[in-house]
Amino acid sequence: MYEDEFELTFQVPEEESAPEPLAAPAAKPAAPVEPVADEPTRIMTLGKTAAPAVDEPTRVITLEKPAEPPAVELPEEPAPEPVKERPAPAAPATARRVLISGGDRGIGAAAARAFAAAGYQVAVLYHQNAAAAAALEQQLPGCIAIQCDVASRASCELAFHAVEQAMGRVDVLVCNAGIAQQKLFTDITPEEWQRMLDVNLSGAFYLCQLALPGMIRRKQGRILTVSSMWGQTGGSCEVHYSAAKAGLIGLTKALAKEEGPSGITVNCVAPGVIETDMMAAFTAEDKAALAEETPVGRLGTPEEVAKLLVFLAGEDAGYITGQVFGVNGGLVI
Numbered sequence: 124m125y126e127d128e129f130e131l132t133f134q135v136p137e138e139e140s141a142p143e144p145l146a147a148p149a150a151k152p153a154a155p156v157e158p159v160a161d162e163p164t165r166i167m168t169l170g171k172t173a174a175p176a177v178d179e180p181t182r183v184i185t186l187e188k189p190a191e192p193p194a195v196e197l198p199e200e201p202a203p204e205p206v207k208e209r210p211a212p213a214a215p216a217t218a219r220r221v222l223i224s225g226g227d228r229g230i231g232a233a234a235a236r237a238f239a240a241a242g243y244q245v246a247v248l249y250h251q252n253a254a255a256a257a258a259l260e261q262q263l264p265g266c267i268a269i270q271c272d273v274a275s276r277a278s279c280e281l282a283f284h285a286v287e288q289a290m291g292r293v294d295v296l297v298c299n300a301g302i303a304q305q306k307l308f309t310d311i312t313p314e315e316w317q318r319m320l321d322v323n324l325s326g327a328f329y330l331c332q333l334a335l336p337g338m339i340r341r342k343q344g345r346i347l348t349v350s351s352m353w354g355q356t357g358g359s360c361e362v363h364y365s366a367a368k369a370g371l372i373g374l375t376k377a378l379a380k381e382e383g384p385s386g387i388t389v390n391c392v393a394p395g396v397i398e399t400d401m402m403a404a405f406t407a408e409d410k411a412a413l414a415e416e417t418p419v420g421r422l423g424t425p426e427e428v429a430k431l432l433v434f435l436a437g438e439d440a441g442y443i444t445g446q447v448f449g450v451n452g453g454l455v456i
Contacts, residue, residue, distance in 0.1 A: 219242075219243050219244070219294045219295060219436075220243065220244045220245075220246070220290040220291065220292055220293055220294050220295070221238045221243045221244070221245055221246070221293070221294065221295040221296075221297060221436065222246045222247075222248070222283075222286055222293045222295070222296050222297065222330075222334070223235055223238070223245065223246070223247045223248070223297040223299055224247075224248045224271070224273055224297065224298055224299050224300035224326060224327075224330060225248065225249070225250075225273075225299040225300030225301060226245075226246075226247025226248060226249065226256075226259070226268070226297075226299065227247060227249035227250075227252045227255040227256040227259060227268065228252060228255055228399070228400055229397070229399035229400060229401060229425055230299055230349060230394065230397065230399060230425045230428045230429065231247065231297075231299040231300070232247075232255070232259060232425070233424075233425035233426045233428065233429040234297055234299065234425075234428070234429040234432050234433075235247050235259060235263060235266065236262070236263065236429070237426065237429035237430060237432070237433045238295075238429075238432075238433055238436070239263040239264075239265075239266060241433050241437075243295070243436075244265055244290055245263060245265070245266045245267070246266070246267040246268075246269065246286045246289065246290055246293075247259060247266065247267070247268050247269070248268075248269055248270075248271040248273065248282055248300065249268055249269075249270060249271070250270070250271065250272055250273075250300070253270065256268035256270075267286065267289050267290065269282045269285050269286060270282070273300045273322060273325075273326025273327075273329065273330065274318065274321035274322045274325060274326055276329050279326070279329040279330055279333060280329075280333065283330065283333040283334070287337075292337055292341070293334050293337065293338075293344075294338075294343070294344060294345065295344070295345040295346075295347070295436040296330060296331065296334040296344075296345070296346045296347070297347045297349070297432060297436075298326065298327035298330055298331065298346070298347065298348045298349065298371070299349040300322060300323075300326050301322060301323045301349065301367075301368075302318070302319065302322045302323065303361065303364050303401050304319065304361070304363070304364060305360045305361055305404060306360060306361075306363075307360060308360075308362040308363075311362065311363050315363065316363050319363040319364060319366075319367050320363070320366070320367050320370070322367075323364070323367035323368060323370075323371065324367045324370040324371060324374070327348055327371055327374060328374065331346060331374075331378065334346065335382065335387070338382075338385070338386075338387050339382070339385045339387070341386075342385055342386040343386045343387065344382075344385075344386070344387040344388075345387070345388055345390075345435065345436045345440075346375075346378065346382075346387065346388070346389040346390075347389075347390055347391070347392065347432055347435055347436060348371045348372075348374065348375050348389075348390075348391045348392070349371075349391075349392050349394065349428075349432075350368040350369075350371040350372050350375075350391050350392070350393045350447070351364070351365075351368040351393055351394060352393050352394065352395045352449060352451045352454060352455040353365040353368055354367075354368030354369040354370075354371060354372050354393060355369075355372070355393055355447065355449070355455055356455055357369075368393075371391060372391055372393070372447055375389050375390065375391040375445065375447065376391075376445050376447075379444040379445030380445060383444055383445075388435075388440065388441065388443060388444035389444055389445065390435050390440075390443060390444060390445070390446050390447075390448065391446070391447045391448065392428060392431055392432060392435070392447075392448050392450060393447050393448065393449050393450070393451070393455075394423060394428050394449075394450045394451065395417070395423055395449065395450060395451025395452055395454045395455065396410075396413045396414075396417065396422045396423060396451070396452075396454065397422065397423045397424065397425060397427075397428060397450075398422050398423070398424055398425070399425055402422075410422060413454075416454060417451070417452040417453060417454045418452060418453030418454070419452035419453055420452075421452065422452075423450060423451070423452055427450060428450050431448060431450060435448070
């Protein structure tokens, strides 16, 4: 710009600037006609024609300035909101977060209610029963229900990361998801065998691997697996179920030894005959016979198992790890 202006002033003003010093005082009044004064105006007019080029960068700047804040604010806004909500609880217990797989029914749903009553922030994973999961969300303020097929590593990863985004971290993991089937061993298909292992054992493996890095960094954590008395003794016509549940017990004991130095405890609960929808295949006569065989003379409730899970997740259970707790009314001793 400066080079262009000097060229213009050199071409026009130089010739007229010579007479001006000769005209002495008279040249100054003649200056109003000033080519020099006109030249700035010409430069201004030239500047006006060039103004769009100059104005456009300024417009670009004004467009960039408003565009930058939303780009920066949008990712930042979700992060502070959960952070503000997390410290809100007053007691340390209420600040703890628990993730329960298979939390939409039976022992899992009872555990969700028990942990919520104890002041935990609760997240549950469900497979297909979206209605039950939604009902649990409405029943328990702050409860989060996320769909997940624990037999799939990819599904577990997506669900776990969603839980971490919603709650910030997982302090307690309850591996409760499971399926059951009564079938002669010789009739079990390879697909049924694999599905049983994938849901009842591999699901716990996936979730433990996802939860442990954060627990190890924080040097604290609780992992609870839900096995079965058949995992301890074996059940006729439930060989694949018994094998998977026995695998959970082995996983619990070995993982407890490995993660103890990191301040993480790992324990297992092995329920007996509990009144859940997994007992739907049993007739009233079958249930009565099982109750009669049980020393306490009745079947167990999901709430009784849930209370033990809450205790094992608490601070008072810090010296308990690698153990299997039977909740079976004395049926297995």
